[in-house]
Amino acid sequence: MCRYLIITVIILFAFSCNGQNYARKNKNSKRIQLNNGHWFNGKIFEKKTVWVKEGLLHFNTIGEADTVIDLSGKFVIPPFADAHNHNLESKYELQERIAAYLDNGVFYVKLLSTIKRRITPVLHNYNEPSKLDVRMTHAPLTAKDGHPIGVRKRYLYRGYYRGMFNTLEELEFHGYVRIDTEQDLEQKWERVLESKPDFIKINLLYSEEYEKRKDDSIYFGRKGLNPKFVSKIVEKAHAANLKVSAHVETAYDFHVAVTAGVDEVAHLPEISHGQPINRKDAALASKKGIRVVTTASLVLKRQKQPNYQQLVANIVFNLKLLQEEGVEIAIGSDQYNGNSVGEFQFLYGLDVFTNTQLLNMWTRNATKAVFPRRKVGELKEGYEASFLVLNKNPLLEIKQINKHITMLIKQGVLLK
Missing domain, CATH: 2.30.40.10 (Urease, subunit C, domain 1)
Known part of the structure; x- marks a missing residue:
């Protein structure tokens, strides 16, 4: 042998x-x-x-x-895919990360926001037959002081952007795009397209509290777009032949995204808050062919919380609901120090899906999320x-x- x-x-x-x-x-x-x-x-x-x-x-x-x-x-x-990550943007531990993907059979990775100036010097590591294949967007659309502006501010002060950016304001159109009015959307849209993103990412966080949070500094980094603008953004993206991926936190964010006709929901909602998805919204997502990416293992960061088991139980409920309504589910991790292997293991442990379903979620569905127009998966x-x-x-x-x-x-x- x-x-x-x-x-x-x-x-x-x-x-x-x-x-x-x-x-x-x-x-x-x-x-x-x-x-x-x-x-x-x-x-x-x-x-x-x-x-x-x-x-x-x-x-x-x-x-x-x-x-x-x-x-x-x-x-x-x-091959396997990771339909949600951010960990291939810089030289830091890059070869180790790439090896961890490829050695475990993960060939395709979707990067849900990168800074083009940071990733350009390392692009030679990707998208060749013998290398990892990636697809990416750059500055996600958000609102004043919304996510990921808080993350960008923290990284700026830690020196991650030294030699590239000196102020948070300089990061706009690189690390985020602020959309607060319809006029902002019209005026900034061409600059959004100038970066040549593979898709558009929008950030919805606590949409049900948009008015409450929008001008309150206590919510810095914990808010997102005005839900009224989402349909218009989707319309513009589709006119540019670009799909839309929506970051969501709550079940209402999910409702807003699905109603507006996004192509993908980039997180299972309610991982941190433990609320059920509305069945009508799940059914609408299925009808419109909207994919949901799991990222369920993010709940592991909350293992020490007293309500951890309740959060896991709600994840199980929402995954079963999506499955019952026929929503396409793809495996993605959003684990910066890991990849979709850990997400797969977490989902396996929930005992929600059959082996056949898990296999399709990690191969066909996740790969379609990364490369929807390519003959792979x-x-x-x-x-x-x-x-x-x-x-x-x-x-x-x-x-x-x-x-x-x-x-x-x-x-x-x-x-x-």
Whole structure:
């Protein structure tokens, strides 16, 4: 067996040498035939022979193969994704973070706000066949003294932006965009688009108390947009062919976001406050095809609070409600010092979802959240040849799924 594995690695390495060209349909790339693998179709595993040609998957013969690989009955699934994080913006511990993603089979990461000046010097680490793929937005839309202005102020004083920005005001259009009136929206919109974001992020925090909080300094950093402007922002974003991701805190924020027609709710609401989502809002989200990203493991920061178990119980209630109403749920962590592996483990421990549901949430759904227009996240004809090979069937044993990876292939490139 050891000899076979060594031979397999050598073969795969040989066909990955020109891997960076696979996504561009390299006409000179080798044709690979993979035998005796069990391939996940979203519901079950099917034993199939699969071919790789020009870095893409094919389930019908493509002619004589240059290389034949025996998968020996192992299980093949799409790669994992993290549909919400912020931890790939600077050089700080960057290689360790990237390795933690890739080693655990997480190929795709959605960055829910970055400062373009900070991330530009490290972009060469991303978006190539042998590297981590990221998609990002930059300055999120908020209101006066709203989130994330408090975070930006704290980081500014700690020196994180030294040499880039000297004042909090200089950070506007880089770390946040302040929208307080419809005139602000009209005047600032072109500058929002100038940064060439992959999507638009809006911040809704305690929308039900917008009037109470908007001019009160005690709520600095703990408020967001005027809910009346959200529909207009969504309309403008969609006209620019950009999707909208909404940060929410409360069930009412969720109501505002869903009613306005955002494309994604970037957090499960009520993680910190323990209130149920309105079923009508969940049903509307399902009807409109609005995705919800979990980030449920954020509640672990509140383990010492006396109401911790109540908060977890409410998370379970809201996840079950979304599931019952048919809302698409994607795994994302928002864990700066972690990634979606920890989020997956937390969700597994809640015992809300079946193994099949968890697998789809971490592969198909999370990947669609990151790259909605790209042929990734599923093992289908013509999709990118990116997949994980496991030595155990995750539908039967999923708890340590990332520990069962024996091979990682991304766009035809052997990563492990």
